[in-house]
Amino acid sequence: MAPLLPPRPPRRHRYPGRLPADDRAALRGIVYVLGKSVSWRDVPAERTGCSGITAWRRLRDWTDAGVWPRLHELLLAELRAEGLLEMDDAAIDGSHVRALKGVHTGPSPVDRGRPGSKHHLIVDRHGTPLAVTLIGGNRHDVTQLLPLLDVIPPIRGLRGRPRRHPRRLFADRGYDYDKYRRILRRLGITPKFAHRGVAHGSGLGKTRRVVERTFAWLHQFKRLRIRYEIRADLHLGLLPLACSIICLRKLRTSF
Structure with a gap:
């Protein structure tokens, strides 16, 4: 992480004050x-x-x-170099969190209209977090489908072009819109969405469970369960830091 940190301002030669x-x-x-x-x-x-x-x-x-997204990108590259990242299949979902104050909030439909935010997450086949975003709690999940794909970093680690997009994307019925299916196909991504109006038991649950498990890992960091930060950028900075720690744990257990 040290090479990613911004340089400190030069200290004064006379009366330098306390050491940082x-x-x-x-x-x-x-x-x-x-x-x-x-x-x-x-x-x-x-x-x-x-x-x-x-x-x-x-x-x-x-x-x-911008230290945290770059740290997350470097760890994803190390995971790919070790063969621990499988991006052919990816899963996407959103999760509500209560927000006490700040921007990127809205009346949460699952919390009696109280102010809330949403974490949107995309993971690989093993549940490794690829990207995460933050929006208001009253926004529909499908509105973050394309923005979340756009913020996936170019993942290096192997010879050739960096990897940006999965080949297949799994999601629940909240993402089942023909407009977005067409857009994904133009990007070379095959949408594997549950269909609206169909009874539960589509068979996608065994594939989508990895994103639910990653949300459980993410919300083990108690600061992310309830949003206390007034500034949305600070809460959004803690999210890739938590994702980086999850990636680091995967690297450690692979040795």
């Missing part, structure tokens, strides 16, 4: 909040090595610099 907190300590503070969902002022400095305010500022600066 270590980047590793700031990352520990960010991951502590991501996992425990404590407020930033309650981050234990004796445990992480920096204050919660410092960790929040580094999260803001690193999010503005």
Whole structure:
């Protein structure tokens, strides 16, 4: 992660002030909040090595610099190089989370109209997160189908062109629209969507279960279960960080 961090401003030669907190300590503070969902002022400095305010500022600066998506892209490339990424089949879905404040919210239809947001996720055959987006809780899932495909990074790791799109895309009946089926076919993607009006038991559940399992992994990070951040970009910065940790766990267990 170190080569991805933005350069620090040069220190003054005269009266330089206090030394900045270590980047590793700031990352520990960010991951502590991501996992425990404590407020930033309650981050234990004796445990992480920096204050919660410092960790929040580094999260803001690193999010503005685009560190988290690039970190996720590098880990996906390592997974592909190790043969642990299978992008021929992919699954997509959305999940509601309660939002206490901030933008990218809307009256959630599954939470009595309370303000909420939606995480939209696309995963490979094994449930590895490829991309994630954030929208208001009152937006339809199908509106994020094409934007989510657009934010999949160019995944390297093997000789040849980077991989961007899967060959087959599995989704529930909320994505069953002829317009989007035609668009996917023009992109070279075969849509495998459940049909509206058909009784449950289409057989796609055994393929789509991987995206539900990845949502369970993602929401094990307690900070993502309820959206506390006012700024949508900060919450959207925590999402690829959590995806990167999931990818790192897959790499570690492969050794």
